Amino acid sequence: MALLAVEDLVVRFRTHGSVVHAVNGVSFELAAGETLGLVGESGCGKSVTSLAMMGLLPKPAGRVEGGRVMFDGLDLVTLSERDLRDIRGREIAMIFQDPMTSLNPVLTIEEQMVETIQAHKKTTHDDARKRAIELLTMVGIPRPENRLKSYPHEFSGGMRQRVMIAIALALEPRLMIADEPTTALDVTIQAQVLELLSRLTTDSDTALILITHDLGVVAGMTQRINVMYAGFVVETATTVDLFERPWHPYTVGLLHSIPRLDEERPEQLIPIEGVPPDQRREPVGCPFAPRCAWRLDVCWTDNPPLTPVGLVGRVTTTGSGATHRFACHNPPTAEEAAAGRPLRDGFVAAAPPGTVIERLVGADDVAPAAAEEVALFEMPEPGAKGLPVEPDAGGTGDDDDASQGRPT
């Protein structure tokens, strides 16, 4: 049985009259000792997913409105605060993004470490202190017995993150969630902290969920990756599979928007146009459709479920043999994934519903260059409520701009 199974998790934030659809049915599993990357851009629900798992959503706005989080046979969503508190820190530990603000400024490192240890273990102060020294040594803090008396502000950012890792590992948790652990750090320190995190979790056989927006970070760190977009998991695969052959247009976009050093010639970076959808609206269709170059008409109305690549008899959700799954109606081909854009002749990304598409085909009096032009007209009447509307994609069709039909 998997150590952790998130099943159809739905998280919403309800504030003055508006509902933010933060997580919209996320499912994934994690085996003991496994490392998983949660990747996606800001606001895609990766942090909210982890906070929801820990019961740490900001109250009263944030609520788990559906699904289960099974950890070692217990549903963390319905667990009482008291039982959850016992699991936090002891079974599941968390490291936050900003080490500068994650430590209490008025307590010494010793007080904070000893407190955490004593919150879960009946032990004397001296024993807890010895354990703290041991942990600080483990994370590479020089002269730990002296540094215990220091306040957080007396440490650098990298050192504070090491302290956070030490605190998180204090009770040998079975799962560690690291939420953008290196985003606030310098690049040189990033590598050290990641290496440390990787080594310590491997040594102690702690499962790790690494949340990041940086595919480069997860590449070397995790066995599997979940790509998230607008509160959905859009692709999940082993790290090797995902980098080798991404199936979801968003993953393709992510991979093409980071520079790679292993290319012979510096390739062109292809940014993903547009912005993520407004999550105050109930999601309709594929969340990525408005920004997708491969979208079909169906993408605007139907959100595709996660489906396995190829014909697989049984879906494996964890481990190195995990089934590669993605949620797309019109996945890029291998060549397109490598190129980062659609290569099919005459393919045009579907216009949003509510626009009339007029094909000027077969009209003899039209200049040949305009024969394949697509004219888009916005309907005067507002489209169905909640549907994203594309910005005006072009002129009225009577100019000679042949690039109009190109996918956006």
Place this chain on the structure above:
Amino acid sequence: MAATTTAANLAQPRASRGLWGDAARRLLRNGPALIGLAIIAIFVIAAILAPVIAPFEPLQRDGSQVFKPPSATHLMGTDRQARDVFSRILFGAQISLLVGVVSVIMGVAMGGTVGAIAGAFGGKADAVLMRTVDVLLAIPGILLAIGIVVWLDRGLVQIMFAVAATNAPIFARILRGSMLALRESDYVTAARSMGASTGRLLLRHMLPNALTPIIVASTLALATAIIDVAGLGFLGLGPPDPRTAEWGTMLTGATSFYRQAPWIIFFTGAAISVSAIGFNLLGDGLRESLDPRLKR
């Protein structure tokens, strides 16, 4: 080397240098705060030792020495009833400081509890408590104090309570604001994520961080409390016995004769303002020293 330092450190008593130890050390390096501390110390010592150092009893009349200007026998002159102003100011310090300190402690206890509960739990508790506080805040402080003294009758305890009631809403607001901000702070979330209990979060992570503004505000409130007490005395709502040596009451008596005996107003007013300045200086110094991030 590591072994020896470990041994040395383990042998060391813990908490040899905590938050408060550090704050005290920083305070002692702060010039203005030291001046404030010195002023307060002088007033406190004067108040405690008043029976010993005062040349006269506060109610004692010195024969016919009415409205005598400052001299060697009467350092601050005499008043209409030939009483020694210096002695009366010394004894008055007892009342002013006692009432000031007790009323501020009461105010912090009342307001702080309300504010901490409102800020830490939010929701309905917050709404009900803070609206009540808003009602109290809407009434001007001295008016509220006058109302309470008139309602509860004159007396030292009543004055203390009245001054406390005027300060309490301010403390409630301050503490609620800090607690509210702290509730969402990264380190409170981090502590929660490591399994800290609600009590621990409140008392160990939130309250100490919320305390700094309260300590500063209460030191500053001591200054206004002394002025409020004097103000009540000035308005005739001081201690029931009008002869009591109380700064505000003394000031009222002296205003009628400011032409014959301006020194009474001068010295009494100076006692009130200098003690208030002392608390203000200390309050500012405390604010700087209690913030570990401002460590120099």
